[in-house]
Amino acid sequence: MNQLRRTFLKLSGAALALGAGLLKTTGEALAAPWNKAAFESKAVADAMKNLGAANLIDSKDIIITAPDIAENGAVVPIAVTSKIPNTQSISIIAEKNPFPLTSTHDVAHGGEGYVSVRLKMGQTSNVRAVVKADGKYYTAVKEVKITIGGCG
Amino acid sequence: MAEPMKIRATLQGDVADVRILIQHPMETGQRKDAKGDIVPMHFIQSVVVTHNGNIVLDVQWSQAISRNPFLGLRVKGAKAGDKISVTWTDNKGDKRTDEVAVAAPS
Numbered sequence: 711m712n713q714l715r716r717t718f719l720k721l722s723g724a725a726l727a728l729g730a731g732l733l734k735t736t737g738e739a740l741a742a743p744w745n746k747a748a749f750e751s752k753a754v755a756d757a758m759k760n761l762g763a764a765n766l767i768d769s770k771d772i773i774i775t776a777p778d779i780a781e782n783g784a785v786v787p788i789a790v791t792s793k794i795p796n797t798q799s800i801s802i803i804a805e806k807n808p809f810p811l812t813s814t815h816d817v818a819h820g821g822e823g824y825v826s827v828r829l830k831m832g833q834t835s836n837v838r839a840v841v842k843a844d845g846k847y848y849t850a851v852k853e854v855k856i857t858i859g860g861c862g
Numbered sequence: 863m864a865e866p867m868k869i870r871a872t873l874q875g876d877v878a879d880v881r882i883l884i885q886h887p888m889e890t891g892q893r894k895d896a897k898g899d900i901v902p903m904h905f906i907q908s909v910v911v912t913h914n915g916n917i918v919l920d921v922q923w924s925q926a927i928s929r930n931p932f933l934g935l936r937v938k939g940a941k942a943g944d945k946i947s948v949t950w951t952d953n954k955g956d957k958r959t960d961e962v963a964v965a966a967p968s
Binding site: 716738743744745784785786787789804807808809811813814815816817818819820821822824825826827828829830831 | 877888890892908909911913916917918919920921922923924925926927928929931932933934935936937938939940
């Protein structure tokens with residue numbers, strides 16, 4: 711009897727461990743392409759670091775199209791146009807959001823250096839675009855004033 | 863299953879202007895429901911846009927993108943009738959793919 715109980719416990723323990731292992735690996739496999747570290751950074755500097763963006767160069771060739779004053783922080787239309795040749799990726803950072811990095815867009819195969827999205831913003835903040843081109847990082851900033859926050 | 867996307871691709875010269883509207887709640891994980899319980903995160907993490915099978919835009923999003931997200935992009939060297947296909951995947955593993963043909967300018 712006792713022996714049976716032991717084997718049962720052993721087996722169920724093994725099954726649990728196996729299940730946990732499986733869950734973990736599938737979770738990772740899904741999350742791998744998604745830059746978890748950068749998206750979960752709470753400070754702009756950490757997000758930049760996890761994005762791999764260093765030695766940022768201010769650029770006038772990045773145009774951020776956004777309202778000066780957005781009444782509803784839940785829907786803030788932002789468009790970023792990069793005129794820098796060989797633009798590889800465009801990231802958008804809302805500096806005062808709880809998690810500043812909002813999105814990265816990798817451009818390839820004839821995609822133009824242009825993206826347009828709608829962000830949620832908690833409060834008035836700078837919106838920063840980081841553009842990667844030829845391995846270098848360029849940046850531009852625009853302030854958007856928020857009347858009603860859109861987080862929470 | 864997820865609602866179909868609205869995708870519009872219109873030719874302007876040799877550039878296709880693509881506009882995508884996705885139906886998705888995009889929960890941030892910070893909002894509380896009427897009972898005061900936190901609504902779990904549920905948001906689109908990845909959107910892949912292809913033009914005739916080549917990836918033109920590979921998007922990673924956080925929960926800071928608005929509900930029912932909009933995505934606009936431009937594709938160089940497109941012709942009328944070219945296929946634009948969009949696939950999104952959210953943090954729960956749900957996904958959906960829709961395809962349209964590039965329309966000639968009207």
